[in-house]
Amino acid sequence: MAVPESAKGYAVNTSQWWAAPEEEETPELQWPKNVRVFDQMRRQDAQVVSTLRAITLPIRRTTYRIDPNGARDEITQHVADNLGLNIVGDSGRPVLRTRNRFSWTEHLRLVLTMLPFGHSFFEPVYRVENGKAHLRKLEWRPPRTISKIDVAPDGGLIAIEQFSAKPGEKDPRIEVKNLVAYVNDREGGNWLGQSAIRPAYKYWLLKDRALRVQAQTLDRNGMGVPVYTASQLPDNLDSTEYVKRQNEEIAAGLKIAKGLRSGDNSGASIAYGAKIDMKGVEGDLPDADKPIRYYDEQMARAVLAHFLNLGTETGSWALGSTFADFFTLSLQTVAMQIADVTNQHVIEDLVDYNWGPEEPAPKLVFDEIGSRHPATAESIARLADAGAITLDDPLEAHLRNQYSLPAADPSSARERTTKTQTGQTPTPARSEPEQRPQGSWPGS
Known part of the structure; x- marks a missing residue:
């Protein structure tokens, strides 16, 4: 049986892709006009702003680390230094100075603009020092500057073009090999993605009109x-x-x-x-508060942020907690997508430039977002006594990360002593660290 090595079908009709994005029926939301609309929504409306912050702030707040993932220590350290992150199990190591270096925190903030706009493109810039490539920055290419996206028939990204910065200059073209593309809910060759606030547009528009009418009602009828x-x-x-x-x-x-x-x-x-x-007005004025509250509730629902409607849509705290847990799962999914793109097009590219494509690469991982609490010392002890877990070095490294403790240093480890019930001289609880029996806890 012959192995298929090429495709006959296509994912996108490139001859019509830029003529009329038929997926969007609302004229003002067709690219590139939608960039301006979504920018207005995320800046002007308090409900949209709070909804986006409910999505982005937990993702930005969680801790990101570099997992060796089978890579050599030298490679893992190089990647961690370039991204300014700690290595899993080594949270006590100081991070290099950030001046003139890549900032993961700032990069993540700009990555999350893919939620309101649907896409966020970056162009990596490196510097070569001592024979090694170092990531200097990932320059953001704002959505409003993008004039064209070249897409292959199979849906793969070829390049993007920007409007020229100066009149008369040729539009800059950035090939896919020099791009890092974060796209929200991409389908086929749609590298514009889907805006997370697209379902909230009609409610935002109706709310804006209702607010204007309400303001006019107060202005005209407040004094008569x-x-x-x-x-x-x-x-x-x-x-x-x-x-x-x-x-x-x-x-x-x-x-x-x-x-x-x-x-x-x-x-x-x-x-x-x-x-x-x-x-004054004879009869009752229309009550604009109810439709405005309804529009706010629908805008929160558009991104599964039902808990933002507590006190208006529902007063049940138990139900609100369920909503919050479900919302947290959606945040986990967004963070996983970001980590996946970073691993493929930032970390692996950095390893390829320095050690070649055959070298194992570390990966970006993050702490779980949401309601899971770190294990307590009491629960760990009970699980160990029940034989449910083994007290080993990886578990110790995990707990040190959870409690923000420095990494273990066997060379400076001290013996823990315990006092007898009769008040006699304290006796060593164990001998040398390296003589610890298998499965025993350090210091026990």
Whole structure:
């Protein structure tokens, strides 16, 4: 049986890809106009801002480390130094100075812009020192600067192009080998991705309109609408003079009504027999609060952040905790995607440049986001007594990481002593560290 080495079908029709993204039916959300819309949403609306922060801040807050993953110590150390991260089991090692170096924290913040925009592209820049390539920075290519994305028929990324920075210059083109692409919910050849706040757009738009109407309602009806009634003119005027004087008084009264404002020095002077009244709305005004709250709830639901609606949509704390746990799982998935792209296109590329593609590479890992709590000393002791776990060095390294303790140093380890019940001289609890029986805990 012949092994298939090429595909006959395609994932994207490249001849139509940039002409009309048929996946999006709303004109203002078709690329590249949607970049401006999503930017407005993430900056202007408090609910959208809080929803995005609910997604991004836990991902940014969790601890990231470099797992050796079978790589040599030299390679693991080089990757950890370049990314400014600690190695798993070696949290006590000081991180190199960050000046003029790559910052993982800043990179992660910009990576997460893929959630509102759908994509976030970076161009790696290296420096060569002592015969080794070092990651100097991953330069962000903002979505608003991208003019074109070249996609292969099989859906693979070929290159991106940016608008030229200066008039008359050729648009910069960055090939895929020099790109790190983070794309949210990519399908086939859609390297623009899907915005996490796309389902919230219609609610954001309706809420914006409702807020404007509500503001106008308060502005127009908070004090009332001034209405001027002209005075009764003498009956001995002929029709022409009567109409003239009536129009003049009405015009003067309109000017007074339009200029009427509340304040310490406000007032009006009108002719004898004329009247000026503050007319309020007859009947009930439309209640804009309910639809505005509904739109806020739907925007939170768009990213599974139901717990943000506690007190409005639901008052059950137990139900809110369930929502929060489910939301946490979605954050885990986003963080896993980020780690996967970083491993493939940042860490492995760095190892390839220095040691070749056949060399095992370490990987980026992160602490679990959410409700899982670190194991206590009591629970560890009970599991060990029950024989459920083995007290070994990897477990010690894990617990040291959980409690932010320095890495173990056998050369400076001290013997722990215990006092007898009779108050006699303390006796050593164990002998030399290297004589510890298999499965025993250090210091026990």
